[in-house]
Amino acid sequence: MKILVISDVHGNAEALSAVLDQEHDMDTTVFLGDSILPGPQPNETMALLQGLSGITIMGNHDLEMLGPRRVPNAPASWQAVLDWTFDVFDPAGYEYLRNMQPGGDYEVEGIRMCLRHGNLPGALRRALPDSPDEALVQLADGSDCPYVLFGHSHVQFRRTLEGQEFINPGSVGQNRCGNLLACYGVFEDGVFHHRQVEFDPNPWLDALDRVTTLDAHPDFREWLRQGLLRGYGVGEREPWTRYAREGYF
Numbered sequence: 001m002k003i004l005v006i007s008d009v010h011g012n013a014e015a016l017s018a019v020l021d022q023e024h025d026m027d028t029t030v031f032l033g034d035s036i037l038p039g040p041q042p043n044e045t046m047a048l049l050q051g052l053s054g055i056t057i058m059g060n061h062d063l064e065m066l067g068p069r070r071v072p073n074a075p076a077s078w079q080a081v082l083d084w085t086f087d088v089f090d091p092a093g094y095e096y097l098r099n100m101q102p103g104g105d106y107e108v109e110g111i112r113m114c115l116r117h118g119n120l121p122g123a124l125r126r127a128l129p130d131s132p133d134e135a136l137v138q139l140a141d142g143s144d145c146p147y148v149l150f151g152h153s154h155v156q157f158r159r160t161l162e163g164q165e166f167i168n169p170g171s172v173g174q175n176r177c178g179n180l181l182a183c184y185g186v187f188e189d190g191v192f193h194h195r196q197v198e199f200d201p202n203p204w205l206d207a208l209d210r211v212t213t214l215d216a217h218p219d220f221r222e223w224l225r226q227g228l229l230r231g232y233g234v235g236e237r238e239p240w241t242r243y244a245r246e247g248y249f
Contacts (some may be wrong), residue, residue: 001110001148001187001188001189002026002027002187002188003148004028004029005014005184005185005187005192006019006029006030006032006151006169006172006185007059007150007151007169007184008034008059008151009034009036009171010034010035010036010039010172010233011035011036011037011041011042011085011173012174012182012228013044013197013198014199015173016048016182016198016213017046017048017185017199017222018197018198018200019197022197023184023195024184026107028053028207029055030056030057030108031052032057032115032117032149032150032151032169033056033061033100033151033152033178034152035061035065036062036083036089037081037083037084037219038061038078038081038082040175040211041203042089042093043089044207044238045173046089049096054094055108056101057115057116057117058097058101058102058103058117059100059152060119065085065094065097066094066174069108071223073193077214077220078210079219080213081084081213083213089239100197102186103115109215111147112146113148114139114147114150115150116139116141117150118139118150118152118153120135120138120139126153127152127153127207128153128155129243129246129248136148136161136164140166144205145164146165147164148167149165149168149169150168151168151170151171154174154177155176155243155249156168156185156194156248156249157249169184170194170196170249171183172184174227174233175233175249176232176240176243177240177243177248178230178241178244179231179249180199180201181198181199181249182197182199183230183249184196184197190249201228201229201240204228208224208225209221231244
């Protein structure tokens, strides 16, 4: 039995396609959220996700897609991406987004899992490889499931705390540790493995050039382009550069 675990696709259909081609023999999928924003392939990504069966958890950017078009205090460049995405997004995709499920305890192919997107309140914000135990405890939120799966921080890692294994499969579509790779995980015969696969960035880059609202923000478009190519999706800065030096994906 094979369970594909993915998170944080962020509108990168090329990366998701590479994962699905690599793991074509999966039995079911666990998707931990963040499907579309801020990538330039919203409809292509949604078409791939709609073809999957399994559990889908709502991410913070999925909620953003279901909210108002205008985001308070958003930089003009970010709002430009939002405006374009809302304009081109196939309305049929909203049904998928509305049907995404809340974080909680689930059983998948006989394995008990606590599934979260991974965003945390307050100063912690997200769970990283060297976050304090408190961050993981908050993610579990009292669950006694043997596995706590989460995304949001875009770094592949696993830690064991008081008998529970906390696992981030990494980001399919927006690497932050200096790699041009789609990162994910699989449960195979009840054992979890982290995996990565290469993908062709050129269709994503071509799609980025077609985001017309970014014509007024060429520096931001170039920042997004370099973020993909260099593997630092939110900028080449700490802690991501440190995690890259330490060998994280």
